[in-house]
Amino acid sequence: MADKIPILKMGRFLLLSIQVDMHDQLALDLQEDLTHQIVRHKAKGVLIDISALEIVDSFIGRMLSHIANVSRILDAKVIVVGMQPAVAITLVELGLSLEGIATALNTEKGMRRLESMVAEDESVGELESGENADTSASAGD
Template sequence: MEKIPILKLGDLLLVSIQVDMHDRLALALQDDLTGQVVKHKARGVLIDISALEIVDSFIGRMLSNIAAMTRTLGAETVVVGMRPAVAITIVELGMALNDVHTALNVEKGIALLESLIREREAVEAHEGPQP
């Protein structure tokens, strides 16, 4: 397994993380995901972590980085499928998932992304060139 597949669903990208992330794989995912956001002009990214039993500070930082990178490219990121035990650990360890939106599952994640995208488009329209 040299890389994590990125699935295209309309103008969203879906990534399901199922394997232990190490440095190289995390970097490859960041590269790949930012590349795909640009290639497909994606407006949103869904990251499913339902397979992860542990989210440590390394994974947390990776998720924050991906959210910040995709936002710079015009796409919002929502992390879905977090297990209850993972949510407990994140709060107890005081991990800051900066800028990372979360939702219960893929369907709620898609709904959240749609509202984030609409919000962003409203801001962009407002900031657009004046007549």
Template structure:
């Protein structure tokens, strides 16, 4: 069974979903991501779904779950690159992903995460490269 790669940069994790999500892949991603957040002490998770054309309620809930889990583990989730059609579908499904931060593209998402890293940097003595 293939898995979606999770990349680490600094204190953040980057997930790019390039294939059509099926339910088992989504569950696997959720598990992998949870353990990676703890492993790397990540403060931010960036999920790029710009290649995702079809989103059903299950995937929508997965995104919400990931955000909730990350929040418990003290990491912010940013979903970036959602297509207009996908956004409309999610809203019509009644999933407005209130717990998730969103950004138009990866660049904007990075800015959000960097801002978060900067603020947490001042609280903790964790060193983060610029």
């Protein structure tokens, strides 16, 4: 295996930035690696930065929605950030509108959105335990 896309853990979130041209094997490896990491770290959210991705095909588009679906089952929110206009147009032309995947313009906005999404989820648990109250309140800000 020549190269691998690094998955970084940041608190309750996983961060992955696609900086190289995606080929099919790399996408498959990433898919598998990510599912394992989500379970291992009990991640609540995954942020995928594709700002450096300039070429997409239907396979990569499908892979993104596959990752989102798998993550949802594993109770992790997925947000895709920094999609280039050309990539967005291509995906639309391919008929892949990535239903159900949250998107944001850049990593900063994506992180904020992800935090509020996770905080929304946890607001119920907060009442019961009261343990995460502080973190949730600041995250939801």
